[in-house]
Amino acid sequence: MYFLWKNFPVAGNDLCRRQVLEWFASAISASLANVVPSILWRLSLVASALALAQTSSAAETEVARTKGGQFVGVAGCKSSSCHGGAGEKRSQCLTWLQKDFHARSYAILTNARSARIAETLGLPVAQESNRCTVCHSPFQPVAATRLEPRAHPDEGVSCESCHGAAESWLRGHTRKDWNYAMRVTAGMRDLKSFYVRANTCVACHQNLDSDIVKAGHPELTFELDGQSVAEPKHWRDDDPSSGLRAWLVGQAVALREISWALSKNEAPDAEATAKWKGLAWLLAKATAQQTDLPRIDQPTGATSPAVFSSAQEQADLLARRAAESRLSNDFAQQLLRELAATDSEFVVSNEISQDLLFRRAQRLVLALDRLSNAVSSEPPGTAKNPALTQLFDDVRSRADFQAPRFVEHVRNFRAAIKPSVQ
Ligand code: HEC
Numbered sequence: 001m002y003f004l005w006k007n008f009p010v011a012g013n014d015l016c017r018r019q020v021l022e023w024f025a026s027a028i029s030a031s032l033a034n035v036v037p038s039i040l041w042r043l044s045l046v047a048s049a050l051a052l053a054q055t056s057s058a059a060e061t062e063v064a065r066t067k068g069g070q071f072v073g074v075a076g077c078k079s080s081s082c083h084g085g086a087g088e089k090r091s092q093c094l095t096w097l098q099k100d101f102h103a104r105s106y107a108i109l110t111n112a113r114s115a116r117i118a119e120t121l122g123l124p125v126a127q128e129s130n131r132c133t134v135c136h137s138p139f140q141p142v143a144a145t146r147l148e149p150r151a152h153p154d155e156g157v158s159c160e161s162c163h164g165a166a167e168s169w170l171r172g173h174t175r176k177d178w179n180y181a182m183r184v185t186a187g188m189r190d191l192k193s194f195y196v197r198a199n200t201c202v203a204c205h206q207n208l209d210s211d212i213v214k215a216g217h218p219e220l221t222f223e224l225d226g227q228s229v230a231e232p233k234h235w236r237d238d239d240p241s242s243g244l245r246a247w248l249v250g251q252a253v254a255l256r257e258i259s260w261a262l263s264k265n266e267a268p269d270a271e272a273t274a275k276w277k278g279l280a281w282l283l284a285k286a287t288a289q290q291t292d293l294p295r296i297d298q299p300t301g302a303t304s305p306a307v308f309s310s311a312q313e314q315a316d317l318l319a320r321r322a323a324e325s326r327l328s329n330d331f332a333q334q335l336l337r338e339l340a341a342t343d344s345e346f347v348v349s350n351e352i353s354q355d356l357l358f359r360r361a362q363r364l365v366l367a368l369d370r371l372s373n374a375v376s377s378e379p380p381g382t383a384k385n386p387a388l389t390q391l392f393d394d395v396r397s398r399a400d401f402q403a404p405r406f407v408e409h410v411r412n413f414r415a416a417i418k419p420s421v422q
Pocket residue numbers: 010108109113114115117118121126131132133134135136203204205206207208212217218219220
């Protein structure tokens with residue numbers, strides 16, 4: 001459970017770390033009641049290690065050293081009777097290997113673009129630098145003692161990068177007498193929780209040091225719903241309203257991560273602050289709608305580390321609540337209409353720069369896309385509304401962004417959604 005700050009130093013977020021410990025402790029007590037005796041010993045070990053971890057930071061190393069921390073690698077998951085089969089239920093490894101971008105995340109570090117980025121940054125080679133491997137080849141920065149011999153250090157973003165180090169639950173998780181809660185208690189990450197899922201993805205999909213972006217790396221913008229659809233799924237989400245929830249939880253977690261990074265920086269650059277304001281603007285609109293969700297404040301006036309820290313806490317609270325709540329279709333429809341009527345807020349003024357409008361616009365377009373999807377009765381894969389395609393084109397690059405044209409396209413979009421949404 002130390003995943004958020006040990007496996008993914010990029011998300012080494014104090015707030016998160018405390019909360020994950022609390023969450024894990026409660027998961028243990030909740031499931032202890034019906035746990036099978038054979039895993040009780042392990043649970044009590046973890047529980048006592050956690051109790052220690054909560055009282056002193058030295059004890060955290062203790063948690064890290066419990067046996068549960070070892071990674072087995074894809075090799076441990078891919079036998080044909082497990083996840084390496086051909087049938088729908090056993091094909092996760094094939095889907096990952098053949099279709100998922102994550103399987104080639106290490107290979108990317110050996111291509112020409114990566115070589116150029118590394119050279120600009122003065123790094124020897126990308127595939128050996130922690131600055132790159134932390135996201136592209138996450139086994140590499142892990143201590144060798146935590147890798148089983150069959151785990152290949154270069155296998156890229158693989159099963160355990162998302163599901164958690166498997167050693168502690170590998171044997172048990174196939175037992176018929178184990179239920180989902182027991183697997184989670186034994187250390188498998190609870191990815192069915194959208195909060196946990198968003199925390200997992202955001203660790204590699206939002207914050208990136210500005211010198212890496214300046215050296216030619218694509219900018220990262222986290223949006224859980226769209227990115228979950230884009231990832232070739234090896235799982236089923238049964239709840240039809242899950243897209244809307246994934247979107248909101250993901251945006252809240254993205255705001256938390258950006259706020260956290262800004263609060264640590266004495267002199268945040270204007271670009272990062274504009275991104276933060278753009279996303280806070282969107283979430284202020286979304287939470288003004290739904291009265292039972294925690295509010296995000298509309299960003300006004302000067303920013304400071306204290307403002308960012310408070311946004312970090314607000315955003316985390318929102319993410320947790322949204323992950324638990326049932327967001328109605330009415331909420332989606334109302335928010336879609338309201339966001340499609342924000343064209344008057346895209347005018348450059350003394351307080352609002354072109355940069356800020358661009359960042360607002362980027363987040364707005366992602367929201368219009370996911371909300372349209374949530375309220376749509378069309379089958380997935382249906383061609384996008386052409387007005388939406390135009391909006392995506394508008395926000396493709398900062399250099400080409402023109403606020404007046406964007407305003408006109410938002411109006412076109414509004415006109416196009418009206419009949420189906422009312
Ligand atoms: C915070 C995590 C993170 C770090 C650190 C990181 N990357 Fe990436 N990188 C990503 C993600 C996520 C993508 C996919 C972005 C997208 O397509 O929207 C990506 C994409 C790329 C791409 C483009 C891939 C393509 O298909 O065109 C290259 C090249 C790349 N990274 C190289 C590097 C190099 C070199 C470093 C080190 C200097 C690095 N990355 C550090 C997360 C990271």
